[in-house]
Amino acid sequence: WDLFADDIAAILELKRRRNAVILAHNYQTPEIFHCIADIRGDSLALARDAQGLDAEVIVMAGVHFMAETAKLMNPDRTVLMPSLEAGCSLADSITAEDVCALRRAHPGVPVVTYVNSTAEVKAESDICCTSANARRIVESLGVPRVIMIPDEFLAQNVQRETGVEIITWRGHCEVHERFTPQEIRTWRADNPDVAVLAHPECPPAVVAEADFSGSTAAMSDFVSSGAHRKVLLVTECSMSDNLAATHPDVEFVRPCNLCPHMKRITLRAIRHALETMSHEVTIPEHLVAGGRRAVERMLAA
Ligand code: 13P
Numbered sequence: 597w598d599l600f601a602d603d604i605a606a607i608l609e610l611k612r613r614r615n616a617v618i619l620a621h622n623y624q625t626p627e628i629f630h631c632i633a634d635i636r637g638d639s640l641a642l643a644r645d646a647q648g649l650d651a652e653v654i655v656m657a658g659v660h661f662m663a664e665t666a667k668l669m670n671p672d673r674t675v676l677m678p679s680l681e682a683g684c685s686l687a688d689s690i691t692a693e694d695v696c697a698l699r700r701a702h703p704g705v706p707v708v709t710y711v712n713s714t715a716e717v718k719a720e721s722d723i724c725c726t727s728a729n730a731r732r733i734v735e736s737l738g739v740p741r742v743i744m745i746p747d748e749f750l751a752q753n754v755q756r757e758t759g760v761e762i763i764t765w766r767g768h769c770e771v772h773e774r775f776t777p778q779e780i781r782t783w784r785a786d787n788p789d790v791a792v793l794a795h796p797e798c799p800p801a802v803v804a805e806a807d808f809s810g811s812t813a814a815m816s817d818f819v820s821s822g823a824h825r826k827v828l829l830v831t832e833c834s835m836s837d838n839l840a841a842t843h844p845d846v847e848f849v850r851p852c853n854l855c856p857h858m859k860r861i862t863l864r865a866i867r868h869a870l871e872t873m874s875h876e877v878t879i880p881e882h883l884v885a886g887g888r889r890a891v892e893r894m895l896a897a
């Protein structure tokens with residue numbers, strides 16, 4: 597912690613001086629998540645709680661699509677990304693033109709877009725969803741068929757849960773696609789008393805091996821419920837690190853994968869962002885109304 601003390605003190609002072617808030621995703625490292633963040637959570641919480649903030653500056657300790665969503669919800673505020681290299685394999689897998697082509701191929705079928713997508717893709721969509729509400733959003737449309745982009749595995753997992761026919765895209769999360777059913781079976785054999793929680797970005801065959809599947813916030817609630825003393829979170833590594841810091845009575849079995857994009861965000865990068873007011877996130881004017889509408893429809897559903 598001594599390594600971090602100087603940067604933490606500087607960031608706390610800069611936050612005051614700049615009238616800034618820091619939003620941190622559950623996959624941020626503990627020194628960011630626990631020591632400097634003002635708002636913490638899953639993608640849904642970061643989109644919802646970004647609305648109507650008093651602060652003049654919003655720093656996103658997360659990846660680029662999250663900063664774009666915060667900017668869509670706060671067009672008059674300055675939104676800063678500490679690293680422009682913090683992307684996402686899902687957001688990079690599809691363009692607005694791809695969405696238009698899907699609509700042409702499936703006329704009249706609504707487009708449900710995972711928030712892990714660019715503002716230009718959101719602007720071509722009917723409604724957004726996150727892993728916390730995907731099932732509810734799809735069911736709320738009351739139709740037999742939807743196009744769900746860009747995460748193929750999330751879409752397949754939702755199709756299994758809802759019975760709604762889902763036209764998928766070939767996007768994958770590079771962190772969650774690496775888990776295998778065999779890996780989970782081996783960990784369970786070594787830890788017969790473990791509760792296995794899998795993120796719905798995992799392949800369906802991996803989710804089928806789990807006791808529970810949900811967003812990072814749902815995983816957090818599951819652990820906080822105290823019902824299980826030993827858990828295996830089939831997701832990004834910092835998730836277990838952050839929960840372990842506040843749940844010393846729970847044992848975390850750790851086959852995890854790192855997200856290289858989330859790890860671009862460091863205390864040093866956040867300090868630099870606040871010192872230099874960079875990198876400012878902007879959204880082309882013609883995308884703002886459409887992108888915001890898709891997010892607002894999700895929040896209202
Ligand atoms: P949630 O926190 O919404 O579950 O999303 C996980 C994720 O991979 C975000 O990039």
Ligand code: SF4
Pocket residue numbers: 659683684685686712769770771772797832855856857858
């Ligand atoms: Fe994207 Fe996966 Fe990283 Fe989340 S964990 S930012 S979905 S690559």
